Amino acid sequence: MLTIATGFATVQFANPSFLILILTVLAVATWLVYYFIQKTNPKDFLRNYLLTIVLKLLLGGTFILILLHLNKPGADTNAIFFMTAYLLFTGLEVGFLFRRLG
Secondary structure: OOOHHHHHHHHHOOOOOOOHHHHHHHHHOOOOOHHHHOOOHHHHHHHHHHHHHHHHHHHHHHHHHHHHOOOOHHHHHHHHHHHHHHHHHHHHHHHHHHHHHO
């Protein structure tokens, strides 16, 4: 039963209409955060990192709301893909920062 549900969900959510745009925006945002944190003073690391998280959430929310408004029939697919990619890029960012500060 779980395999059938997973197969159905994969096919249904496999083709977001804004795939390249979402990946590009999230990759650039992650790179900018990493670059900004690399250049920041270690004393201000926590404050600056929390600021970047808030900005990413606000700008990412605005971005996905615009995309959802532009393509209402594909809203589910785009939203699920955005959240998955957002979590993966954030995990990658945290992993690199953790290794840097180790």
